[in-house]
Amino acid sequence: MTRIKLRPIRIDDAERCLRWVSDPTVHAFLGLLEPARTLEQERSWIANILTDKEHQSAFVIENEAGDPIGTCGLRGINREFGTALFGIMIGETGLWGQGYGTAATEALLDYAFGELGLDEVRLSCHRENRRALRCYEKAGFRLSSHVPERPQFGREEVRMAIARKEWLALRSGAKPHRDTTRKTRA
Numbered sequence: 001m002t003r004i005k006l007r008p009i010r011i012d013d014a015e016r017c018l019r020w021v022s023d024p025t026v027h028a029f030l031g032l033l034e035p036a037r038t039l040e041q042e043r044s045w046i047a048n049i050l051t052d053k054e055h056q057s058a059f060v061i062e063n064e065a066g067d068p069i070g071t072c073g074l075r076g077i078n079r080e081f082g083t084a085l086f087g088i089m090i091g092e093t094g095l096w097g098q099g100y101g102t103a104a105t106e107a108l109l110d111y112a113f114g115e116l117g118l119d120e121v122r123l124s125c126h127r128e129n130r131r132a133l134r135c136y137e138k139a140g141f142r143l144s145s146h147v148p149e150r151p152q153f154g155r156e157e158v159r160m161a162i163a164r165k166e167w168l169a170l171r172s173g174a175k176p177h178r179d180t181t182r183k184t185r186a
């Protein structure tokens with residue numbers, strides 16, 4: 001099993017984060033309206049997260065050696081409805097396909113359902129981002145809907161979700177049983 005650690009993001013992570021999101025391979029599927037950002041913009045993005053912990057949280061993913069390899073987090077945290085939106089990037093592309101994305105997703109779900117006590121975590125993903133869809137499926141997300149292409153993103157999205165009771169079942173040993181990757185194929 002891949003061992004990762006999530007640590008809260010800091011302002012001094014800005015340079016590294018900018019390098020990651022500036023890599024076209026990484027930002028291709030991120031859904032950022034303005035992919036290339038300045039260091040100042042990156043710093044204020046992090047500062048905004050740190051001052052609005054009620055609604056968002058972000059973590060740096062560290063590998064076994066303690067090296068930062070990406071980020072993940074929640075935004076739109078709604079305590080009243082118990083929901084939040086999940087996002088992730090493994091910025092070190094040479095490490096893709098080694099289970100880090102799935103391990104980080106699982107760790108963030110533990111935080112969302114465990115520490116925050118949320119009822120449902122949702123996400124939106126580019127329909128062609130097969131690697132991400134598979135990663136989410138392995139972590140227990142299920143397909144919730146397809147969203148037709150939206151003009152501002154110019155792409156078709158897949159929405160997925162995992163409810164608290166599904167997370168609890170997985171933590172007690174049940175395997176994810178759905179093949180959302182297959183279902184999303186045309």
Ligand SMILES: CC(C)(COP(=O)(O)OP(=O)(O)OC[C@H]1O[C@@H](n2cnc3c(N)ncnc32)[C@H](O)[C@@H]1OP(=O)(O)O)[C@@H](O)C(=O)NCCC(=O)NCCS
Nearest residue numbers: 029089090096097098099100101102125130131132134135
């Ligand atoms: C998406 C992302 C987080 C996945 O991280 P990762 O560490 O590569 O994920 P994992 O290794 O845990 O799992 C990837 C799975 O996808 C599979 N996969 C890779 N390419 C695939 C493809 N073209 N079609 C189907 N499955 C694919 C891998 O084989 C692996 O599944 P397996 O363990 O069953 O073999 C990472 O690739 C990333 O940061 N991408 C850029 C940013 C991004 O797209 N973020 C998500 C936005 S919604």
